[in-house]
Structures are given as C-alpha cells and as structure tokens.
Amino acid sequence: MSVATAFAAFQQIVNADIEDVREARARRDLFKKAFLPEPDILEVVPSGSLARGTHKEPIHDVDVILIFDPVKHPGWGEPGQSAADALDYTRARVNALLGTTNGTVETAVRLARWRNHAVKCFIDAPNDPNEFTVDAMPAFRRDGMLFIPEAKSEEWVYCHPEYLIAETAARHAEWNKFAGTVRMLKKWAADQDIKIKSLVMEVLALQHLPLASTQSAAVKQFFVSASYFIDGGSEVTDPANICGPIQSDLDYSEFAARLADARDNAVAAAQAQGNNDANSAILHWGAVFGSDFPAPTASDGSPLPAAAPVGPRPVKDTPQG
Numbered sequence: 001m002s003v004a005t006a007f008a009a010f011q012q013i014v015n016a017d018i019e020d021v022r023e024a025r026a027r028r029d030l031f032k033k034a035f036l037p038e039p040d041i042l043e044v045v046p047s048g049s050l051a052r053g054t055h056k057e058p059i060h061d062v063d064v065i066l067i068f069d070p071v072k073h074p075g076w077g078e079p080g081q082s083a084a085d086a087l088d089y090t091r092a093r094v095n096a097l098l099g100t101t102n103g104t105v106e107t108a109v110r111l112a113r114w115r116n117h118a119v120k121c122f123i124d125a126p127n128d129p130n131e132f133t134v135d136a137m138p139a140f141r142r143d144g145m146l147f148i149p150e151a152k153s154e155e156w157v158y159c160h161p162e163y164l165i166a167e168t169a170a171r172h173a174e175w176n177k178f179a180g181t182v183r184m185l186k187k188w189a190a191d192q193d194i195k196i197k198s199l200v201m202e203v204l205a206l207q208h209l210p211l212a213s214t215q216s217a218a219v220k221q222f223f224v225s226a227s228y229f230i231d232g233g234s235e236v237t238d239p240a241n242i243c244g245p246i247q248s249d250l251d252y253s254e255f256a257a258r259l260a261d262a263r264d265n266a267v268a269a270a271q272a273q274g275n276n277d278a279n280s281a282i283l284h285w286g287a288v289f290g291s292d293f294p295a296p297t298a299s300d301g302s303p304l305p306a307a308a309p310v311g312p313r314p315v316k317d318t319p320q321g
Contacts, residue, residue: 001278001296002278003216003269009294010294013057014292015057015180020132024055027062030108031066031136032044034097034098035093038097040068041067041069042067042141045065046063047065047162048062048161052165053169053172054179054182054183054186054202055183056183058132059132061133061135062134063137064137065137065161066137067139068139077147083151083155084114084149088114090119094121095112099112109134116151118136118137119135120133120134158243159242160238160242163240164202164203164240171211177218181205181218182205185204185205186198188262188289192258194251194258195247195250196255197246197247199246203236203237203239204229204236205222208222209222210222216281219266219288220269220270223288227259227260231260266285268280269281269282269284269285272284283295
C-alpha cells in the first residue's frame with residue numbers, strides 16, 4: 001500500500017456518509033423553502049461546516065441564517081430584551097411553519113429551543129443515534145457583516161461567517177483536496193482527550209495548511225507550522241478579526257504538546273517516505289491519526305506492529321497542587 005492510497009482510504013472513513021449529507025442538505029433547503037416567503041425575511045443563508053464543505057463524520061448540526069428585514073423589526077438590535085425577543089420570535093415561526101403538530105409548510109420539527117445565538121431545531125426521534133439538528137440563527141445585515149442576538153449578554157454582536165466560507169472555497173478551488181484534508185485535521189482534534197473546537201482546526205488550517213500536491217506533504221507541513229505557532233504562545237482567533245479568540249477555555253499548553261507529538265510523527269513519516277519505506281511512513285501516520293488510519297500489512301497479510309514513538313514527550317511545568 002502506498003502512502004497516497006492510505007490517505008485516500010482514510011479520507012473515506014473521515015467523510016460523512018453521503019446519505020447523511022443529502023439529508024442535511026434537504027433539511028437546510030426545507031428551512032429555506034419555509035422562511036423565504038415570509039414577509040420579514042430577506043435571505044436564508046447556508047452556514048457552518050456543511051456550507052464550507054468541511055463537515056466530517058458524523059454530522060451534528062446544519063446551520064442556516066435567517067436574514068430579517070430591520071424595518072419590520074425596529075426594536076431588534078437594541079441592548080436588553082430584544083436579543084431574547086428575536087430568538088423567541090424565530091422559535092415561534094419555526095413551530096408555525098415546520099412544527100410537527102400544525103406546521104403550515106411541513107410537519108418536521110418536533111422541538112425547537114433557543115440557545116445563545118440560534119434556535120436549535122430537533123427533527124429526529126429522541127435518542128436516535130444518528131440525530132442532527134438544524135440551528136436557525138436570526139440576523140440583520142449591517143456594516144458588511146451580520147448583526148446577531150446574544151441572549152447571555154443581552155446584546156447584539158457582529159460576526160462574519162461568510163468570510164470563512166469564501167476563504168475556504170477559494171483554497172479548495174486552488175487545491176481540490178483542501179476541504180477533505182480539513183476534515184482529517186478535525187478528526188485528529190476530535191480524537192484528542194482535550195476539548196478542541198472544530199472551528200479552531202478550520203482556522204488553523206486556513207492559516208497553516210499549504211496548498212500542496214499531496215495530502216501527506218500538506219498535513220506534515222501543517223503540523224510543523226501549527227505546532228510552532230501554538231507553542232510560541234499564539235491564540236487562534238476569528239479570521240475575520242471581529243469576534244476575537246475562538247476558544248478561550250482551550251488548554252493551549254496541552255494543545256501545543258499534542259501538536260508537537262503529531263508533528264514529530266508526521267516528520268518521521270515524511271522521512272520514511274523519502275527513503276521509499278511506505279510501510280514505516282504509514283505506521284507513523286497511524287501514530288498521528290489513530291487506529292482509523294489504514295495499517296500496512298506484511299507479505300503474509302498480517303498487520304505490522306505499530307510505529308515506535310519518535311521521542312519522549314516534553315516535560316511541562318505543571319502545578320502540583
């Protein structure tokens with residue numbers, strides 16, 4: 001097995017099931033069908049990882065942005081109760097248009113609850129292992145960005161999700177493996193036993209994933225560059241320079257250590273591949289991505305042993321009580 005073949009097989013493991021993707025798109029289109037005719041709606045905009053093409057297995061939610069006409073809602077956008085009012089109104093319209101009891105467009109949403117910025121709409125049966133929601137966020141367009149409610153602070157805040165969508169699309173147009181490789185990096189983050197938001201990895205990829213000819217070379221360079229960036233004390237922030245840090249509660253010291261481990265194995269994999277030792281290279285990539293990454297086999301068909309660690313993990317100065 002070549003390294004390229006192993007990466008191609010891993011890509012299929014990381015990618016969301018095509019039927020789930022079709023269902024996610026159908027749910028997104030259903031919200032567009034329901035809300036676009038509303039007299040106070042100007043646009044229904046796809047958002048989130050599905051819109052960026054960076055969704056991995058499994059799909060957790062589908063994001064849509066409901067762009068309201070500010071003339072029809074003059075009280076919205078002001079500090080105080082209007083943030084909750086906008087979310088309450090959106091939830092009520094979801095129930096009226098799509099609720100399972102009396103939905104006028106379709107009876108699809110069994111439960112709608114608003115969170116900090118959006119209304120989370122539950123469609124699948126309770127405890128369905130493949131459940132995913134539609135998250136509908138009310139917004140205005142203002143100053144070239146979106147102005148959205150924030151219930152916790154009772155304020156309205158700016159955000160610019162379309163910036164990341166456009167930047168991701170531009171990179172994928174230049175290198176058609178970009179979005180798929182981002183899914184691999186998100187899979188790596190999800191497998192760590194520290195909480196790393198998917199968006200952290202997407203923004204890091206935007207900054208540090210080169211548009212290389214092979215995925216293995218690009219991923220190796222990503223871990224080298226991202227490890228240097230995070231170990232140097234940098235924080236991952238909104239690429240549109242609006243919302244600031246993406247995950248303030250991330251343990252950046254531990255994150256740097258995980259990136260360094262991945263970097264060392266990725267470099268060892270590249271060295272092995274350069275020496276025409278595909279099996280060793282694949283084993284080192286398995287040390288990066290875990291047991292889901294395909295393992296090479298010996299000539300008799302038996303699996304080869306795991307790659308030896310490339311070096312001791314760095315010691316950190318950690319409080320002892």
